[in-house]
Amino acid sequence: MSSSTTLRSGTAPEGTRPVGLDGRFARELPELGIPWSAEVAPAPRLLGLNEPLASELGIDPTWLRSDEGIAMLAGSAAPDGATPVAQAYAGHQFGGFSPRLGDGRALLLGELTDVDGTLRDLHLKGSGPTPFARGGDGYAAVGPMLREYLVSEAMHALGVPTTRALAVVATGRPVRRETVLPGAVLARIASSHLRVGTFQYAATQDDRGLLERLTASAIARHAPEAATTERPAMALLDAVIEAQATTVAQWMSIGFVHGVMNTDNMTISGETIDYGPCAFLDTYDPAAVYSSIDHGGRYAYRNQPIVAEWNLARFAETLLPLIDENLERAIELATAALDRFSAHYAEAWLALMRAKLGLGEAVSDEITAALATDVLDLMQHERADYTSTFRELATLARGSARPAALEGAAGETWAEHWLALRPDAEAMDRVNPVYIPRNHLVEEALQAAADGDLAPFERLLEALAHPFGERPGLERYAVAAPDTFGPYTTYCGT
Secondary structure, three states: OOOOOOOOOOOOOOOOOOOOOEOHHHHHOHHHEEEOOOOOOOOOEEEEEOHHHHHHHOOOHHHHOOHHHHHHHHOOOOOOOOOOEEEOOOEEEOOEEEOOOOOOOEEEEEEEEOOOOOEEEEEEEOEOOOOOOOOOOOEEEHHHHHHHHHHHHHHHHOOOOEOEEEEEEEEEEEEEOOOEEEEEEEEEEEOOOOEHHHHHHHHOOOOHHHHHHHHHHHHHHHOHHHHHOOOHHHHHHHHHHHHHHHHHHHHHHHOEEOOOOOHHHOEOOOOEOOOOOOEEOOEOOOOOOOEOOOOOOOOOHHHHHHHHHHHHHHHHHHHHHHHOOOHHHHHHHHHHHHHHHHHHHHHHHHHHHHHHOOOOOOOOHHHHHHHHHHHHHHHHHHOOEHHHHHHHHHHHHOOOOOOHHHOHHHHHHHHHHHHOOOOOHHHHHOOOOOOOOOHHHHHHHHHHHHOOOOHHHHHHHHHHOOOOOOOOOOHHHHOOOOOOOOOOOEOOOO
16 A cells, blocks of 8 residues: 555665664754653564655655664664654643643654655654653553544545644554553654644743744744744734634534643644544534533534634734834734634635535625535534534535425525535545545444454555545445444544
């Protein structure tokens, strides 16, 4: 299969090239990381290797499958140039501020330049306790690490900005949670691991120079055009607001629920990060919550844009000293930037829904928004499957029967109004996925993997790699969850 290779290791053939890393973050921002080493994995074994991503990074997959490569992916051996650090950050967790969180079970190995010349982070998750562990064991289990692999690769295939999984390695170390589970390490790639929480930590250090260097680093990696503006910190804030508004609109359009939108889980790049208690909508429910710890529904599906804007306000607060020396003026400018979030989000969401409904630019924004809102209301009333309904709308546009969500007089009226606008069924098929990480299939694959059978994981990963085109033999991956599945609850994995 193209996206994963499993259980193969050995000596790398002659001529293969190991990975070389730079310790840029550790060198330029030493106050934001603690040099640290991963725990040595007692019996590392490759469970999944993302060969296409390895090729993008300019890393030979053959070397990664070797004993030396697997040792690096597990954290047992640092590559040339690596300066592993546990990154420091703060964060608002469910609204409460923690001034010192940091990588309690993770390490940034360093940075590498991919084949396109872009700087990328190589990061390990589950590599053992660090000084930020806060009483945790620092390890990760196979299931949650494979979940992040599956979901992040699905998000990438769906076109959503995301961190990506390079590999998952079983460590041979048992991990105790409610039961004893097999341990694993995830090797993750990101355009950076700078978070809102990184800036919050820097802001608590009473060190303007540190905040200035962190801001310059974020600008260099994620908003280089901001460096030439009159107010670079203000331009960075604008860029992050727009990036996050666009990403969250994409989450909403595909029915994705992140589950734990703490400020330490919001990137400056706009990439989705930290796939813990995440899930995709089955039946459409704006109040859907899947995380076992989100008792009040703070991070429910419908609240994600609101929380994103709240998190960005916390980011803006950290930049005030750099936006303007006059605090009142800085607050005025930052507030104006935050006020633009709603417009960015609405524009992105409307464009996505226009595409999902197959409507052309000649259809007004008002009509598009009304049709989108009304069909979502119909889905909620009929408890219809979110992903399947949008896919079935394309078949309705081709003259087939109405989907279950449009049963009844209200559904018939909606369909008449929509069909009168001549929706483009082929265009709809290009943006409405057939295959997503359906929760029952994810759980099935992870349970099998925990029992030593990776075949369901690999089959699901292969289906998710190409989400928009129906393929024979994959029918079960396009079917909604059975009535016997649920209510569904996810866990953070620590």
